[in-house]
Amino acid sequence: MKNLLFVVSVYFLLSPIAYAADIDNGRTLHAENCLACHTTDKYTSKLRKVHDLAALTRRVKRCDFSLGTQWFDDDIADVVTYLNKDFYQFK
Numbered sequence: 001m002k003n004l005l006f007v008v009s010v011y012f013l014l015s016p017i018a019y020a021a022d023i024d025n026g027r028t029l030h031a032e033n034c035l036a037c038h039t040t041d042k043y044t045s046k047l048r049k050v051h052d053l054a055a056l057t058r059r060v061k062r063c064d065f066s067l068g069t070q071w072f073d074d075d076i077a078d079v080v081t082y083l084n085k086d087f088y089q090f091k
C-alpha cells in the first residue's frame with residue numbers, strides 16, 4: 001500500500017501533462033468539506049505533521065475517509081495539488 005502511494009505521488013510529480021490537476025476543483029472541494037475541523041493555518045503551522053507529498057496524499061485520503069465524503073481519486077489528487085500549491089509547496 002505504501003509503495004502504491006509512492007508510485008501514485010511520483011506519477012503526479014512527473015506527469016503534469018498526462019495528468020493536469022484541476023486546482024479550482026480542489027479549492028472548491030476543500031472549502032466545502034474540509035474547513036469544519038481545521039483552518040488552512042494548520043497547513044502552514046510550524047507544528048504541521050505532513051512533510052512530503054506522499055504524506056500529504058495519505059492525510060487527505062484519511063480525512064476524506066473519516067468524513068465519508070468518498071471522493072474519487074481525481075478529486076483527492078485535485079485537493080492534494082491545491083494544498084501543495086497554496087500551502088505545502090513540496091517539490
Ligand code: HEC
Pocket residue numbers: 030033034035036037038042043047048049050056059060063064067069079083
Ligand atoms: C472531522 C474533523 C476533520 C475534518 C472535517 C477534516 N480534517 Fe483534516 N485533520 C483532522 C485531524 C484530527 C487532523 C490531525 C491533527 C493532528 O494530528 O495534528 C487533520 C490533519 C489534516 C492534515 C495534515 C495537517 C498537517 O499536520 O500538516 C491535512 C493535510 C488535512 N487534515 C486535510 C484535510 C482535508 C483535505 C479535509 C477535507 C476532506 C479535512 N482535512 C477535513 C480532522 C479533520
